[in-house]
Amino acid sequence: MSTLGRLAGIALFCLTASPPASSGASFRAPRTADGRPDLTGIWQALGTAYWDLEGHAAQAGAVVALGAAGAVPGGLGVVQGGEIPYQPWAAAKKKENAKNWLTADPEIKCFLPGVPRATYMPFPFQIVQNPKHILLSYEFASATRIVYMDKPDFESPVDTWMGHSRGHWEGETLVIDVNSFNDQTWFDRAGNFHSDALHVVERYTAISPDALRYEATVEDAKVFTRPWKISLPLYRRLDEHMQLLEFKCLEFVEELMYGHLRRNPNK
Amino acid sequence: MSYRFPTFAMGWALAAVMTLTGPVYGQTPKPVAKTKGAGQQQAVALTPWGKPDLRGIWDFATITPMERPSELAGKEVLSEQEATEFERQTLERRNPDRRDGGAEADVGRAYNQFWWDYGTKVIASKRTSLVIDPPNGKAPPLTPNGKKRAEARAEIMRRPAAGPEDRNLAERCILGFNAGPPMAPGAYNNNVQLFQTPDSVIILNEMVNDARFVPLDGRPHLPPNIRQWRGDSRGHWEGNTLVVDTTNFRDETNFRGASRNLHVIERFTRADSETLLYEFTIDDPATWTAPWKAAFPMRRTAGPIYEYACHEGNYGMFNILAGARAQDKEGR
Numbered sequence: 113m114s115t116l117g118r119l120a121g122i123a124l125f126c127l128t129a130s131p132p133a134s135s136g137a138s139f140r141a142p143r144t145a146d147g148r149p150d151l152t153g154i155w156q157a158l159g160t161a162y163w164d165l166e167g168h169a170a171q172a173g174a175v176v177a178l179g180a181a182g183a184v185p186g187g188l189g190v191v192q193g194g195e196i197p198y199q200p201w202a203a204a205k206k207k208e209n210a211k212n213w214l215t216a217d218p219e220i221k222c223f224l225p226g227v228p229r230a231t232y233m234p235f236p237f238q239i240v241q242n243p244k245h246i247l248l249s250y251e252f253a254s255a256t257r258i259v260y261m262d263k264p265d266f267e268s269p270v271d272t273w274m275g276h277s278r279g280h281w282e283g284e285t286l287v288i289d290v291n292s293f294n295d296q297t298w299f300d301r302a303g304n305f306h307s308d309a310l311h312v313v314e315r316y317t318a319i320s321p322d323a324l325r326y327e328a329t330v331e332d333a334k335v336f337t338r339p340w341k342i343s344l345p346l347y348r349r350l351d352e353h354m355q356l357l358e359f360k361c362l363e364f365v366e367e368l369m370y371g372h373l374r375r376n377p378n379k
Numbered sequence: 380m381s382y383r384f385p386t387f388a389m390g391w392a393l394a395a396v397m398t399l400t401g402p403v404y405g406q407t408p409k410p411v412a413k414t415k416g417a418g419q420q421q422a423v424a425l426t427p428w429g430k431p432d433l434r435g436i437w438d439f440a441t442i443t444p445m446e447r448p449s450e451l452a453g454k455e456v457l458s459e460q461e462a463t464e465f466e467r468q469t470l471e472r473r474n475p476d477r478r479d480g481g482a483e484a485d486v487g488r489a490y491n492q493f494w495w496d497y498g499t500k501v502i503a504s505k506r507t508s509l510v511i512d513p514p515n516g517k518a519p520p521l522t523p524n525g526k527k528r529a530e531a532r533a534e535i536m537r538r539p540a541a542g543p544e545d546r547n548l549a550e551r552c553i554l555g556f557n558a559g560p561p562m563a564p565g566a567y568n569n570n571v572q573l574f575q576t577p578d579s580v581i582i583l584n585e586m587v588n589d590a591r592f593v594p595l596d597g598r599p600h601l602p603p604n605i606r607q608w609r610g611d612s613r614g615h616w617e618g619n620t621l622v623v624d625t626t627n628f629r630d631e632t633n634f635r636g637a638s639r640n641l642h643v644i645e646r647f648t649r650a651d652s653e654t655l656l657y658e659f660t661i662d663d664p665a666t667w668t669a670p671w672k673a674a675f676p677m678r679r680t681a682g683p684i685y686e687y688a689c690h691e692g693n694y695g696m697f698n699i700l701a702g703a704r705a706q707d708k709e710g711r
C-alpha cells in the first residue's frame with residue numbers, strides 16, 4: 113500500500129470512528145485564494161450506489177437483450193445501518209417502483225437526477241469554487257447546481273429538480289443544505305424515493321489529494337420514520353486533460369418518449 | 380410553478396418552460412454604465428490571482444436586433460429620441476397581450492407577455508444592430524452551400540413534423556436559443572453566470588442550465604472525431620480580455636445556419652464595475668462568404684440564475700407531434 117493509500121485509509125477510519133465535526137481532520141486540503149479547502153476538480157463515485165443505495169447481491173437486468181452488460185453488479189451498500197427506514201406505505205411504494213423500474217425511473221427519461229442521486233451516478237461531476245457561489249456541474253443531463261455560500265436566508269422562490277442549495281464551511285468540510293425539491297426524482301434504480309418534503313444535508317470533505325468523503329443526511333417526514341445517512345468516497349478523475357463531455361441524453365430518449373407520435377412509428 | 384403553462388402546440392415549444400425567469404424579482408434595474416471600447420476602459424477589479432474579475436451574474440437582454448433592419452439601412456446609430464421611439468414601437472409590436480388581431484392572432488398570442496423577457500432597451504451604444512462587422516450591420520451573404528442547407532431546413536420547418544428531429548433544438552430542449560456559443564440575446568433567460576479559477580472559466584447560461592467549461596491551461600482542443608452540441612471551448616487571456624475559442628460542433632448545432640466547421644471566437648472584457656463587453660466572431664467558410672462579428676454589453680445583475688428544467692416539462696413536443704399527426708389525418 114502506498115503512503116497515500118495508507119493516509120486515505122487512516123482518514124477513512126477517523127471518519128467512521130469519530131463525529132462528523134472532525135471528518136477528515138487527518139488531511140488538510142490545499143487552500144483556495146480565499147483560504148477555504150480547495151475541492152475544485154472533477155470527481156466521480158465508484159461502486160454501485162446508483163443501482164441501489166442498500167446492499168445487494170448481483171442480479172439479472174431488466175432488459176433480456178443486454179445480457180451480462182445489463183446485469184446489476186452487487187454492492188455493499190452506502191446506507192449507514194444498512195436499511196432505509198421507510199414508513200410502511202412507503203416501503204410498499206418502493207417495491208412497486210422497483211417492479212416498474214423501466215417505466216417509472218426518471219433517469220430513464222433523462223430527467224434531472226436530483227440530490228443526492230446526481231453525486232453517485234456513473235458519470236463525473238465538477239466542483240468549481242468561487243467565494244460567494246460554488247458550482248456543481250454534472251455530466252449527466254448537463255445538470256447544474258449553484259450553491260449559495262453568501263445567502264443563508266435566501267429561500268427558493270420555486271420548487272426544483274436539483275434542489276435549492278445553501279452552503280457553509282465547517283472546518284475542512286463543505287456543508288450544503290438542500291431543500292425545495294419536487295417529488296419527481298428518485299435516489300437510485302432500485303426505486304428508492306422521496307416526497308417534496310425532502311431535505312438533504314451534504315458534507316464534502318477531502319480525505320486525500322485525490323479523494324473526498326461524501327455524506328448526505330436524508331430527511332423526509334412524509335416517507336421515512338427518521339433521518340438516515342449515506343456515506344461514500346468520491347475519487348478525482350486523473351485522466352490527462354480531463355473534462356466533462358456532453359451527455360445530453362434527451363436526444364437518446366426521444367424515440368422512447370415520442371416514438372409513438374412519429375409519422376412512421378418504429379422506424 | 381410547475382405544470383402551469385397552456386398545453387397546446389406552439390410555433391416555438393416555449394411551452395417547455397417550467398421554471399422560467401421573469402424579470403429578476405424585487406429588483407429595479409441598475410443604471411447602465413456607458414459602454415466603453417476596450418481601448419479606453421477603466422481600471423477593473425482583479426481576482427486574487429491577478430486576472431480581470433469576470434465573476435458574477437450578467438444580463439444580456441436587449442431589443443437591439445442581431446442584424447440591422449432593412450428600414451434602418453445606412454443608419455448605424457440611433458439618436459436618443461430615435462432610440463426611445465424604436466423601443467416604444469418594438470415593445471408595442473411584440474406585445475402579445477394585444478387583442479386587435481382576431482381569433483387566429485389571439486391563439487398565437489396565448490403565450491402571453493408574462494412569459495417573455497426580451498428586455499426593453501436598445502444597447503447603450505444605440506447601434507442599430509449587434510453585428511458590427513460587416514459595417515452594414517448584416518451577416519455576410521450565404522455561400523451556395525449555406526443557402527442550400529438553409530432552404531432545406533426551412534422546408535422541414537414548414538411541414539408538419541414527422542418526428543422530433545424535424546423541430547428545432549430549442550423546442551427539443553437540447554440547446555435553447557441564446558446560450559451559444561456564441562451567446563445572442565433572445566426571448567428570455569438572457570442571463571449568464573461566470574465562475575473563475577486560476578486555470579479555468581465556467582460559463583453557466585440560465586438557458587437549459589448548461590455549464591460550459593473553458594480550460595485556460597493551454598491544452599489542445601478535443602480530437603476532431605468528438606463533436607458536441609456546444610462544441611469544445613478553450614480560453615486564454617489577451618491583456619485584460621478573455622478570449623474563448625470554440626470548435627468541434629455538430630452539424631445539428633446550426634447557429635444561424637452554421638456548419639459543423641463553425642469556429643467561434645468570443646471576447647469578454649470588463650468595461651467597468653457594472654458592464655462586461657462581449658464580442659464574438661463567426662468564422663465558417665462553408666456557410667458565409669466572409670467572417671462576421673457582433674458585440675454587445677452585458678450588465679451586472681443580482682440574479683439569481685433559476686433552474687430551467689426544459690425537457691422535464693416539454694409538453695410542447697408531445698403536442699406539436701400530436702398536432703402534426705392530426706394534420707396528417709386531415710391530409711393537410
